[in-house]
Amino acid sequence: MTQLKFSANIEDLKEKVMGSDLETMVKSTIVLILNECMEQEREDYLQAAAYERTTERVDYRNGYYERELIMSLGSIKLTVPRTRFGDFSPSIFERYARYDQAFVMSMLEMFVNGVSTRKVTKIVNTLCGETVSKSFVSNxxxxxxxxxxxxxxxPLHTLTLDFVFVDALYIKVRENQKVVSKAVYIAIALDDEGYRHILGLHISHSENEEAWQTFFQQLIGRGVSSPKLVVSDAHNGLVNAIQKSFIGTSWQRCTVHFKRNIIVKMPKEGKKEAIKLLKQIFDASSQKEARQLRDQFLDDYGDQPSFQKACKVLDEGFEDAIQYLGDAIPENFKTHVRSTNSLERLNQEVRRREKIIRIFPNTQSAFRLVGATLMAYEEIIKHNPKKFRIWENK
Known part of the structure; x- marks a missing residue:
């Protein structure tokens, strides 16, 4: 083992220790050790002690220069030895750069968890006693x-993804010196064993058929073949993109959104019983039972002028909203694939972090934060697969 010969002023160090200046003491100790390590490294590299004449010498000492090293405990200034030919480079900086990645990752974790760049800067300044600019944290x-x-x-081709859920949320981004709204498309899925997977995201200028098709083609290119159901709301561009992109796949209209669309068309007076019957339709155990309850709803309320708009919405969208009751859908999946509720909860996690940022400086920064949030959530799922298996959460 290399024996270090400490040449620093030990009395100064002892004085700082006795003075209980803990921060200064720790930094001084680290400076002392690292300086001696570098001195020993140079001697090993030269293969000769100072003023020693030997045929094995590869270079000559050429004084020192000062270099700052920023660590998680703050900034320290080291005296770095150098050689005449300049080929010698101490390993300290590379080694401690790797060691201090833990600190870097902590900063990144704060960012992913929704801590703004400004707040990260303040935290680092508090912990390290050093001024770190917002641009440094941003970079x-x-x-x-x-x-x-x-x-x-x-790639996703190794997964059997029978049920895909898609939705979009809107964010604000600075672009060409103005603030614009952009759509963030997110997709999740259930495999044939009931485990959840986060598939990915896409950011576009608007929510339209072309943008949805682009997102779906990305998913298909990564291995998502035609699932049994794609579950979403009834946005026209989205529905058209699903039908064109996933041949042989049924579209399941989110029943939660669909019921809201119907209820909003009901009159304020006398809708309590109508809502109760409406809920029974989507609690049915089969498509046949759901159709019977639908017919009952239309018989009871179809002739009432104040309910005609609600009945029209129900009748026109009904078949797309009961695809989850089809014979091809396993019983233990049916209640879990009738709405986009699971995706809505994930969107809330994204929104919680996005609200702190408020306005993203560019699209890439938005992709970075939303993507990192989805990655973090995916890691939680991977480490707790049974917890996120749908029939474990009944």
Whole structure:
């Protein structure tokens, strides 16, 4: 083992220890050790002690220079030895850069968990006693880009994804010196064993058929073949994109959104019993039973002028809203694939973090944060698969 010969002023160090200046003491100790480590490294590299004449010498000492090293405990200034030919480079900086990745990852984790760049800067300043600019933190978060991109493009062909849920939420982004609204498309799925998977995301200028098709083609290219159901709300562009992209797949209209669309058309007076019957329709155990209850609803309320709009909405969208009751859908899946509620909860996690940012500086920063949030949630699912299996949560 290398024996270090400490040449620093030990009396100064002892004085700081006795003075109970703990922060200064720790930093001084680290400076002392690292300086001696570098000195020993240079001697090992030269293969000769100071003023020693030997044929094995590879270079000559050439003084020192000062270099700052930022660690999680703050900034320290080291005296770095150098050689005449300049080929020597101490390993300290590379080694501690790797060691301090834990601190870097902590900063990134704060960012992913919704802590704004401004707040991250304040936390770092408090912990380290050093001034770290917002641009430094912003540049640091860009380290997430290749990680998020790799996750967003990972292959999915090894999974049997029978049920896919899609939805969009809107964010604000600065673009060409103005604030614009952009749509974030998110897709999740259930495999044939009931386990959840987060498939990916896509950001576009608007929610239209072309943008949805682009997103679906990305998913298909990564291995998503025609599922049994694609579950979503009734946005026209989305529905058209589903029908064109997934041949042989049924579209399941989200029953939660559908019931809201019907209820909003009901009159304020006398709708309590109508809502009760409406809920019974979608609690049916088969398509046959649901159709009978639908017919009963239309018989009871179809002739009332104040209910005609509600009856029209029900009648026109009914068949698309009961696909989950089909014979091809396993019984233990039916109640879980009739709405986008599971995706709505994930959207809330994204929204909670997005609200802190409020306005993203560019589209890439939005993709980075939303993607990192989805990645983090996917990791939670992977480490707790049984907890996220749908029939474990009844």
């Amino acid at each position: 640091l978060t860009k380290k997430l880009d290749p990680i998020v991109n790799e996750w967003a493009q990972r």
